[in-house]
Amino acid sequence: MAGMDAERERAPERAPRPWWRYGPPWADPAEDGRRTPRPPWRSTAVLVGFVLVGSGFAARAQEGERAALDAFAGALLLLAGALPLWRRRHPVAVAFGTAAVVLVYLGAGYPYGPVLFAVAVACFGAVVAGHRRAAWAAAGLLWAGHVLIAHWLYRWLPPTGDTAASWGQEAVVAAWAVAVVAVSELARVRREQGARDRAERARAARRRADAERLRIARELHDVLAHSLSVINVQAGVGLALLDSDPEPARAALRTIKAQSKEALGEVRQVLDTLRAPGDAPRAPAPGLDRLPELVEQAAAAGLAVAVRGRPPRLPPGTDLAAFRIVQEALTNVVRHSASRHARVRLDAAGGALRLRVDDDGPPAGADAGGGGNGLAGMRERAAALGGTIEAGPRPDGGFRVLAVLPVAAAGTREDDR
Helix, strand or coil: HHHHHHHHHHHHCCCCCHHHCCCCHCCCCCCCCCCCCCCCHHHHHHHHHHHHHHHHHHHHEEEECCCCCHHHHHHHHHHHHHHHHHCCCCCHHHHHHHHHHHHHHHHCCCCCCCCCHEEEHHHHHHHHHCCHHHHHHHHHHHHHHHHHHHHHHHHHHCCCCCCCCCCCHHHHHHHHHHHHHHHHHHHHHHHHHHHHHHHHHHHHHHHHHHHHHHHHHHHHHHHHHHHHHHHHHHHHHHHCCCCCCHHHHHHHHHHHHHHHHHHHHHHHHHHHHHHCCCCCCCCCCCCHHHHHHHHHHHHHCCEEEEEEECEEEECCCHHHHHHHHHHHHHHHHHHHCCEEEEEEEEEECCCEEEEEEECEEEECCCCCCCCHHHHHHHHHHHHHHHCEEEEEEECCCEEEEEEEEEECCCCEEHHHH
């Protein structure tokens, strides 16, 4: 019991709900997780008031022509106006029920008036809920019943001395019923279109979120794979020379420190985009202007890299993709190739940038072609820009990565002029 009392104390209290907006407490949706339509209390209250008050004015205007309102008429008017309260939960039953109540009201000889508006609301609710045939059938029932009453049963129904209605009046009633259902159909189409638009926006938002997660995953993979490869090689060098030759071991440790610091900075920059996705990045994204740094880092890992060609002026997205592709290709050489030499060639011509990274092999293990996510990430980067990636063994030995990226305006960087 004490535990239950503690749970009650910790449970947040529900805010009081105004009855005039949500209805009485017993009409609250179920608490077991099943969402039930909320009764439209406010609109139903307005409808009931409109039907009762408007019928009073209509009775005075039709005095002597139709039967006077009495307690039974008031009960029928109240029932017709109140039935649409359940139009969201039971739209078909409400449509037919309201039409039947209005037929009883008209068959009793009471005045025409706003009571017909209750049928319009009920049919509207049925159409919007997707029960189009039921709405048309209820409107047809009302019209057919009125024809039966006004042209045959009027002899035995009040008021006394009533005559048959004109067919022009029946045409007006039929046009009114068709107009009600037609407007309901238009509202249904607009609601369905709005639902489709909202679903498409939600799908587009999910696609953007998935693309952003994929971009961040690629960035983290490229940063960490390259940096950890260099750190792994340098750690091996340091361990091997720590006792016999301390100075190269210290150099390896300095390289590890610098590389880990740079990797932490890039990872922090990527993660900042998650914490504040609307803010501008604190540091510019890397590009081919940092190619000399890649060459130095590869040299620290024991890989000599020769670069031919000058980096062209590229849009930021293409510049980042080109840098990451070269970085990943050199990382794969360090990890999977026994060669200690690699060549990077840059060619910008015909509105495209060609990046080629070659090594002479042979492979250092069974996964020399890259069994991880590196090649897949490079292909995704290139495909996102409309480019292509070709990667595979060369006929004369070694491995080649060839990337072709479209460039809007290839040219020479201004700082290289």
